[in-house]
Amino acid sequence: MNHDENVIAMTQHHAHVDKVGAKMGMWLFLFTEVLLFGGMFLVYAVYRYQYSEQFHIAAMELNTTIGTINTIILLTSSLTMALSIAYIERNKKSLSILFLSLTILLALIFLVNKYFEWSAKFEHGIYPRSEELLNRPSGQILFFGLYYVMTGLHGLHVVIGIIVLSFMLVFLLKNKITSENYNKLENSGLYWHLVDLIWIFLFPLFYLIQ
Amino acid sequence: MDKQHHKIEISTYIIVWLSLLAFTSITVTIAGISLGKYTLLIALSIAAIKSALVINIFMHIKFDEPIFKAFLALSGATLIIIFVLTFFDIIYR
Numbered sequence A: 001m002n003h004d005e006n007v008i009a010m011t012q013h014h015a016h017v018d019k020v021g022a023k024m025g026m027w028l029f030l031f032t033e034v035l036l037f038g039g040m041f042l043v044y045a046v047y048r049y050q051y052s053e054q055f056h057i058a059a060m061e062l063n064t065t066i067g068t069i070n071t072i073i074l075l076t077s078s079l080t081m082a083l084s085i086a087y088i089e090r091n092k093k094s095l096s097i098l099f100l101s102l103t104i105l106l107a108l109i110f111l112v113n114k115y116f117e118w119s120a121k122f123e124h125g126i127y128p129r130s131e132e133l134l135n136r137p138s139g140q141i142l143f144f145g146l147y148y149v150m151t152g153l154h155g156l157h158v159v160i161g162i163i164v165l166s167f168m169l170v171f172l173l174k175n176k177i178t179s180e181n182y183n184k185l186e187n188s189g190l191y192w193h194l195v196d197l198i199w200i201f202l203f204p205l206f207y208l209i210q
Numbered sequence B: 001m002d003k004q005h006h007k008i009e010i011s012t013y014i015i016v017w018l019s020l021l022a023f024t025s026i027t028v029t030i031a032g033i034s035l036g037k038y039t040l041l042i043a044l045s046i047a048a049i050k051s052a053l054v055i056n057i058f059m060h061i062k063f064d065e066p067i068f069k070a071f072l073a074l075s076g077a078t079l080i081i082i083f084v085l086t087f088f089d090i091i092y093r
Helices: A003-011 A019-050 A054-057 A064-087 A093-125 A140-172 A183-207 B011-030 B040-057 B066-091
Strands: none
Touching: A019 A054, A019 A140, A019 A183, A019 B011, A019 B066, A054 A064, A064 A093, A064 A183, A064 B011, A093 A140, A140 A183, A140 B066, A183 B040, B011 B040
């Protein structure tokens, strides 16, 4: 930001906001998230290399249909998130609110599906340290361990996303987020898209092994 | 700043979303066909294309400050280095 732009901003009675700085902080945070999940993907890669047969057998038990549905839900929620930002940019507050609410709704549906998916696994006795699982070869124990940790951590990110996006919804309703200043919404959007990105890789690695 | 701020058309977002759905159905269909060792490669390539779409358009990276691209490249490069070094160890152990 140069001096002239600062002066213009002040004369227009707008609080000076460092848009680039705000976004930069968010990207740095996303960088740490990539490394957090990256470490887990690394563990997955090594064990899949060492126990590829057992990973294939174990993965057959995952429900591809529910995984595909959740993929479609998350991709759509990314669209509605992007649209919410696009509409506040165009000063259409109610459309922005509508699409942000849809994003939160889709995130909730994702979690409901996850709940049914996990409880079906629990019913079959497949959960960390269950007797059924511990009697299986170590490759399968590792597969399901990674499945629970990685989709679990991802699910936790979805929960945090819902909380963050709900705050954004309140800010939108209270005019704390406007077409002049929507950094908060943009940064929350970046976080939400990251959650989608991680799922884009989790989906084929866990649900699509044949 | 605002004059330079690139607004992405609504229709662009819809097209990207439709492509993402198309790639999802392709990857699910391909997973059903037995392609042996290429299955993983194809699945990961499709995932990479999908993430490129999300990062470039939904996350605006294509139209944002170059510094954000540098962040992304740095985190990507870090991951690749960690993966390559680890697999050198695992494969040649």
